[in-house]
Amino acid sequence: MIEKQVEVKLKTGLQARPAALFVQEANRFSSDIFVEKDGKRVNAKSIMGLMSLAISSGSVITLIADGPDEKAAIEKLASYVQKEK
Amino acid sequence: MPKVRTKDIIEKFQLELVSGAEGIYRPITTSDLSRPGIEMAGYFAYYPAERIQLLGKTELSFYETLSPEEKRTRMERLCTDITPGIIISRGLEVPPELIEASERQSVPVMRSTMKTTRLSSRLTNYLESKLAPTTAVHGVLVDVYGVGVLITGKSGVGKSETALELVKRGHRLVADDCVEIRQEDEDMLVGSAPELIEHLLEIRGLGIINMMTLFGAGAVRTHKRISLVIDLELWDPNKQYDRLGLEEEKVKILDTELPKLTIPVRPGRNLAVIVEVAAMNFRLKRMGVNAAEEFSARLTDAIEDGEHDYE
Numbered sequence: 213m214i215e216k217q218v219e220v221k222l223k224t225g226l227q228a229r230p231a232a233l234f235v236q237e238a239n240r241f242s243s244d245i246f247v248e249k250d251g252k253r254v255n256a257k258s259i260m261g262l263m264s265l266a267i268s269s270g271s272v273i274t275l276i277a278d279g280p281d282e283k284a285a286i287e288k289l290a291s292y293v294q295k296e297k
Numbered sequence: 298m299p300k301v302r303t304k305d306i307i308e309k310f311q312l313e314l315v316s317g318a319e320g321i322y323r324p325i326t327t328s329d330l331s332r333p334g335i336e337m338a339g340y341f342a343y344y345p346a347e348r349i350q351l352l353g354k355t356e357l358s359f360y361e362t363l364s365p366e367e368k369r370t371r372m373e374r375l376c377t378d379i380t381p382g383i384i385i386s387r388g389l390e391v392p393p394e395l396i397e398a399s400e401r402q403s404v405p406v407m408r409s410t411m412k413t414t415r416l417s418s419r420l421t422n423y424l425e426s427k428l429a430p431t432t433a434v435h436g437v438l439v440d441v442y443g444v445g446v447l448i449t450g451k452s453g454v455g456k457s458e459t460a461l462e463l464v465k466r467g468h469r470l471v472a473d474d475c476v477e478i479r480q481e482d483e484d485m486l487v488g489s490a491p492e493l494i495e496h497l498l499e500i501r502g503l504g505i506i507n508m509m510t511l512f513g514a515g516a517v518r519t520h521k522r523i524s525l526v527i528d529l530e531l532w533d534p535n536k537q538y539d540r541l542g543l544e545e546e547k548v549k550i551l552d553t554e555l556p557k558l559t560i561p562v563r564p565g566r567n568l569a570v571i572v573e574v575a576a577m578n579f580r581l582k583r584m585g586v587n588a589a590e591e592f593s594a595r596l597t598d599a600i601e602d603g604e605h606d607y608e
Contacts, residue, residue: 239453259474260499261433261435266496
């Protein structure tokens with residue numbers, strides 16, 4: 213299991229569309245992936261859970277992955293939320 | 298982030314804020330209350346400063362018998378920088394020394410018209426439910442025949458689709474995808490939806506739908522006690538699934554153990570009906586009727602009878 217703290221740089225934060233893309237990316241991996249914000253942990257493969265966190269630009273989240281492709285998953289998702297557009 | 302602040306109890310119990318308004322954002326960290334009678338008498342060795350302080354008729358009438366100097370120092374020691382608030386009950390007069398001391402330390406002083414014991418029990422109840430340990434699980438919570446069923450399973454296994462079918466059959470949705478669970482009492486878990494996604498359900502191919510506007514107010518609930526966990530998993534031909542229902546599997550959430558059923562998913566299996574029957578069977582067991590055990594007992598009898606025939 214690996215964890216990584218990242219700052220969300222997406223200008224709009226994880227609004228509905230970016231969140232859907234995030235979940236889509238997460239679903240490509242077979243590892244269990246979680247997102248944690250302010251002590252609340254949700255499944256990164258579920259869009260509703262992710263959106264219930266209301267992640268804004270500038271907030272710090274923790275990505276947690278556990279499974280065969282955990283490393284690739286974290287890298288991919290971290291780079292996605294750290295994009296600035 | 299603190300779960301309850303002094304401001305919340307002011308709003309909830311319609312308390313009158315007398316002084317120390319600067320402190321209304323102080324966090325309340327414990328559901329215990331304190332009635333500082335012994336402190337009024339000057340004994341502060343075990344003063345629980347982090348609790349809400351409740352001053353009723355007993356405390357205040359004793360306080361009136363003190364000398365002006367004692368009055369001043371006692372109130373000063375009562376108002377610390379961690380005290381979340383001091384409440385005067387029965388609409389009693391607030392001593393001027395308390396107002397002075399509370400303004401200095403910005404401890405909110407509030408007044409209620411309720412009687413002390415009544416206020417104290419209502420406050421305790423409210424704080425206990427607010428400060429209860431919580432967790433969030435990935436799953437769907439549905440009220441099926443009055444039984445709170447938490448459906449869990451991997452992403453894409455069909456939890457939301459099962460919930461949709463259940464709602465169509467007249468059951469109620471509590472939360473989809475992310476269920477916030479509070480341990481309200483020993484052995485009592487209550488689930489609710491995060492505010493932002495209340496009433497919503499996500500179905501692959503349809504997107505996000507609002508169950509309340511689609512199916513009406515009768516199709517949703519804000520919270521529900523969880524009694525049963527149903528774990529959906531893709532049918533694994535190498536795994537043995539329960540064929541008898543004699544053994545009861547358990548799963549632990551927070552400090553409470555819940556009965557858990559594992560249901561294998563295969564195309565064409567009507568999961569909603571299975572969940573419905575699981576809920577009904579659960580109720581039946583609670584009422585003392587256990588089909589599996591009754592059958593097993595009958596079978597044992599029949600075998601024993603057969604043995605006698607051979608003798």
